[in-house]
Amino acid sequence: MKQQINLTVNGDKYEVLVDPLTKLVDVLRDNLLITGTKKGCGEGECGACTVIMDGMPVSSCLILAVQADGKSIQTIEGLEDSEGKLDPIQESFINNGAIQCGYCSPGMIMVTKALLKISPHPTEAEIRDAISGNLCRCTGYQQIVDAVMAAAGKE
Numbered sequence: 001m002k003q004q005i006n007l008t009v010n011g012d013k014y015e016v017l018v019d020p021l022t023k024l025v026d027v028l029r030d031n032l033l034i035t036g037t038k039k040g041c042g043e044g045e046c047g048a049c050t051v052i053m054d055g056m057p058v059s060s061c062l063i064l065a066v067q068a069d070g071k072s073i074q075t076i077e078g079l080e081d082s083e084g085k086l087d088p089i090q091e092s093f094i095n096n097g098a099i100q101c102g103y104c105s106p107g108m109i110m111v112t113k114a115l116l117k118i119s120p121h122p123t124e125a126e127i128r129d130a131i132s133g134n135l136c137r138c139t140g141y142q143q144i145v146d147a148v149m150a151a152a153g154k155e
């Protein structure tokens, strides 16, 4: 039996009918067509699906949509401003070669967004710890760490 949930995504309010076992990532991508959030493993192992829910980074493949009822979600689409200007973190990822195939990038950037909110000037160790749940097959991670360092203090 479907249930109605209410979500706020990037400031916009949505009412969605969902099956009880539907995951948040699937509601975002399939119901709301907000597809910047990527789905990789679907099991909480890769971090590709990371979004910020009520201020905390979460793997949206591990969150049932019904658990997100009434919550505020921020996805990669919510980072640019009303004139389409990218967030400084996105600029920094581009400028530091931290985006190659780009599949991990939305998750990496959302984790970085949450990190810099609580720690505006993180150490390299803090950055590596923050992104430790996010897999990247392309960059070797150093460019991502460099991008986060360069973005620090610009938020």
Ligand code: FES
Pocket (backbone or CB within 6 Å): 038, 039, 040, 041, 042, 043, 044, 045, 046, 047, 048, 049, 050, 059, 060, 061, 062
């Ligand atoms: S798709 Fe969610 S952690 Fe991999």
Ligand code: FES
Pocket (backbone or CB within 6 Å): 098, 099, 100, 101, 102, 103, 104, 105, 135, 136, 137, 138, 139
């Ligand atoms: S840029 Fe390809 S997986 Fe990270």
